[in-house]
Amino acid sequence: MGLVFTILMLVLMIGALIDIITRRDDQVKHLPKMFWIILVIIVPLAGSLIWFLVGREYDQDGIRLPRPRERRSGPPAPTAPPQPGDTRSTEQQIADLDREIEEWRLRAEIEKRKKQQGEAGAE
Incomplete structure (x- = not known):
């Protein structure tokens, strides 16, 4: 007992x-x-x-019974607030991002070639 x-x-x-x-x-x-x-x-x-x-x-x-802490905190906050005035579709936003990435890649390539030409001309 x-x-x-x-x-x-x-x-x-x-x-x-x-x-x-x-x-x-x-x-x-x-x-x-x-x-x-x-x-x-x-x-x-x-x-x-x-x-x-x-x-x-x-x-x-x-x-x-207590629930796990993740569930007690309430609904999850939105990951990113919607952009006011941005009426582009998701596909349009992705296409714009792709163009911007390509532009930055080309700029980096141009800078790299300028640097290489400057080094070659100095020799």
Whole structure:
């Protein structure tokens, strides 16, 4: 019986610690997360029970397992804001970029040849 109680208390403590650590700061009530962690480690049974009763914030749905942090942060921000006034299609934008890349490549080639001619003329 003592072994079962010890295992249950250990599981409750580990569950509370995982729950505290994975919660965002705005989901922790009354004390900072570090104090909750210390309380659960020093007084495992009482600290864990107090955490689950008053320390954490519950959703309207009641008790739920915490989701991974990536999902809790909300919808992902757009990678790049749309350019105001840019009415080109994606294909047109890609074609313009290709032309710009080619222009830079040609400029680099011209500079390289000028440099080579300057070195050849100096000899």
